[in-house]
Amino acid sequence: MEIFWRLLLAHLLTDFTFQTDFLARWKIKSAVGVLVHSLVFFVCAAALCLPEINDAWPIKEPYIVLRGWLVIAILSLLHFLEDGWRAHTINKENSSDSFAFFLWDQLTHYFMLFVFTPAGGSLLPGKWVSLGILFVLATHFSAIVIYYIQKGLPRAVPILRNEKYYFILERAAMLAALLLPGFWALTFPAVLLMRKAVKKVSFPSPFSAVNITASPLLALAFGTLARFVFYTY
Numbered sequence: 709m710e711i712f713w714r715l716l717l718a719h720l721l722t723d724f725t726f727q728t729d730f731l732a733r734w735k736i737k738s739a740v741g742v743l744v745h746s747l748v749f750f751v752c753a754a755a756l757c758l759p760e761i762n763d764a765w766p767i768k769e770p771y772i773v774l775r776g777w778l779v780i781a782i783l784s785l786l787h788f789l790e791d792g793w794r795a796h797t798i799n800k801e802n803s804s805d806s807f808a809f810f811l812w813d814q815l816t817h818y819f820m821l822f823v824f825t826p827a828g829g830s831l832l833p834g835k836w837v838s839l840g841i842l843f844v845l846a847t848h849f850s851a852i853v854i855y856y857i858q859k860g861l862p863r864a865v866p867i868l869r870n871e872k873y874y875f876i877l878e879r880a881a882m883l884a885a886l887l888l889p890g891f892w893a894l895t896f897p898a899v900l901l902m903r904k905a906v907k908k909v910s911f912p913s914p915f916s917a918v919n920i921t922a923s924p925l926l927a928l929a930f931g932t933l934a935r936f937v938f939y940t941y
Contacts, residue, residue, distance in 0.1 A: 713833030724848035765826035886931035
């Protein structure tokens with residue numbers, strides 16, 4: 709299972725941290741964009757699994773044993789096919805780009821990672837892989853969750869790019885504050901005090917109520933887990 713967690717981190721980095729707005733639009737419109745996106749996964753997965761990339765990975769021992777680089781290549785191809793299918797259904801079959809569809813897509817990717825995970829190793833991720841996963845969940849993954857919440861409201865809420873990036877940075881800062889030693893971690897609400905100053909300088913329109921409410925709650929949840937991992941592992 710140790711390899712699974714590294715592959716999961718590679719997937720989260722690919723689908724959230726390294727998926728820019730440009731790349732997200734590109735992969736919906738073009739198979740070339742999906743290919744580039746899938747190659748990002750290959751690079752991330754290869755980098756995170758580099759020590760074992762040439763090892764034999766017993767997928768279904770003793771029936772299927774593949775080299776690590778070949779497993780990553782297969783997963784990259786499956787990533788390409790899944791995202792290509794999702795883009796096709798949205799563009800050609802008018803499927804709704806809904807939160808439910810997003811969850812289905814993510815669960816499909818996680819299932820494929822699990823199927824190709826080699827046997828053996830720890831059931832739980834290592835310390836730094838865990839922290840990497842929680843960092844992505846607190847920052848860019850949470851931004852996507854908030855996006856779909858805003859999109860699903862009865863009254864349309866403007867989804868502003870600059871606002872999204874500010875709250876990603878705010879959640880990252882809150883998570884970092886929660887990793888401070890001892891009672892210093894209780895200073896994490898001080899990050900919220902920056903909102904008024906930043907808002908006055910950079911944002912002419914009000915922050916959305918969803919971001920104001922959901923962003924710190926998500927940061928607190930993932931930051932608390934990160935603190936547990938950081939000081940317990």
